Amino acid sequence: MALTPTWNESAWFADYVLPMGHASERHDVSSFETHNGRWIGFRQPVARRHRELDGEVFERTYEANPGEVWEEQEFWIDLSWRIDPDGSLGIRSQFESWENPGTPLTLDEYYTMLFERSVPGLPEAAEAEGLAPLEYMRRKGSFALPGDQVKVYERDVPEVDLVGADRDEDGVWRRPGTAGSYESLDDIAGHMPFIGDGSPAVDINGQAKLGFPTPSKKLELFSETIRDWGWPEYALPAFIRSQVHWEDLDLTAGERILVPTFRIPTLIHTRSSNSQWLNEISHRHPLWLHPSDAEQLNIEENGLVRITTRIGHFVISAWRTEGIRPGVVAASHHMGRWRLEEEAARSWGTGKASIDRDDDGRWRLRREHGQASYGSDDPDTGLIWWTDTGVHQNLTFPVQPDPISGMHCWLQRVTVAPAEAGDAYGDVVVDTEASHRVFEEWLAKTRSGPGPGGLRRPLWMARPVKPKATAFGYDS
Template identity: 55%
Template structure:
């Protein structure tokens, strides 16, 4: 087994999807493949050129316990949930809208424009909730108020609320077929968002805008999620431990409440789970250079600042 390098420039490719780029060799030649039993193969874009079952990168960067595949109990593992908590699958979505990119697709908006909370009949029964009732979904930093949709299409121990919904604006200007007009207020670190108006028919050069029959555009649940950076990758851990309750007196559909101080405290707790590069980097860089990044900075920007640079 051996690695194959070349001094030839990388040829142009029609593949626009980025791939990881392992380091060149000591002579600056780029890795193009591996040799196995005398045969040259492309291999994998990893430091070893192989499909890695064991990751030396994780070991070198201070995560040796995860260098082999293993089961990790996440923040929403059942052992870490309180007795009255359940898991909100916030990455669930109806297969119609695509983030904010499809908000101007009028036919898609007509098909999917709201995001009720999917809840199993056994769970709904404990709460005395029926389809269409308002429920309050409480996270560790706030809550949102949404309608329930009671269905056996979801497990009894989880709830789900489709994302891509709940777009909002502070005035009547802007997109008018999938954005609610809201008011935003705060006192100290506590912020509240209340829906003022949904959508309605309006006149344009496209006669279909007069055919808008819906008013509901969903609830923006993401505002109530604290930042949960995964300690290893830094990517956001979306799933939430929540408490689902019947709506309280005064709750209105679309209400959102968030305490930004609690959000900051949650972020700092998660930040404390990381193993910073300044104490764990094996080569004085911020992160492994070979790992995939859609827009990759030049190598010099990976270098950690020296102590004298920090002082100046």
């Protein structure tokens, strides 16, 4: 099942495709790094809100959206009630209205709870204008958190926030029944904070300060967590020889470091494939390589290059530039969108492609042709003048999970060479069996659990929508 606001490659293989709302068709919160501060923005479904102001009443946003497009949040709420109609599974109760028990939670209730309880200073600002926090955000659209948002750790913690907490020998105020002070995971009731262990303050020169969201409430140069969880050699910051360490490369054999994550300022990941003007500006991403590397590897300007990874290869054009370091090559992401049918699911940035499998079991995505003008309800599709749509390089990258954090290690050790006979621009070839073998190699770098206290992972580390503490138990 694909829940998506726009057609995408994953949707080709889904049994069901459920259209979800874009930013102007759903409720959502957002925040970005814009200035020396912290703020939260509130998106609203434009059609629904406009019609509500005219007096109409809606139970769900799809009733007002063009094409009955759903809000994903409402979908999950309603699905929980379909899965657990009588509440016997304990699921329905998590999504039940507190204003009207026996009915599903509404998004008005959800965002009322969020704005009243989770945004410091917002309830007070709303009250000053005679508004509820939700109505304040509906009218204003955003809210900047008051006070210094840089040295948050130096904030004084009022005595009322220390009630029920005990100061330990390290000066940390621990509150029983939180991840910072418990005897059994059952003692930790309710949901844990996004980050931190629930300890309210740390004593600094006799004053209770907010501190950092670490176990010590201080900025930790030495991490007891890393040590206690089986990685003592990394408890202090140190150089780690990565999977693309330059001394491991065989430069004479064409090995280089590929940077696949750099971005250009006109596109947003691959989502901007649906933006007409952005695709007109940027629709190709040649491989950046230094002229000295190009000479050594016999690669011409605009010539086709085969980039070979441990599980496959892709074919892309070359751009010789001194804007990149020798020994490193780079291809920006954003591009390489494709479709399997000529007329279906066209956009401003997709090329027609086919998928097949060779005798060795390798998958090949081959570009049949690039972008071209076409007729549609939008007359501008007849004005498309560009043909390139880029190359989808990510499929050729093996899964490389960092053994401590689990995060994907994006940089790739690759072999760079001129394209071979039979190669075509846009080719993507992947050996899925090799992909599994590489994953097993990275998996072997991890160290077995459970961790201290029989835990799956540290309770204090950041995690969106943390489950109850008992779920962290290894035997749960």
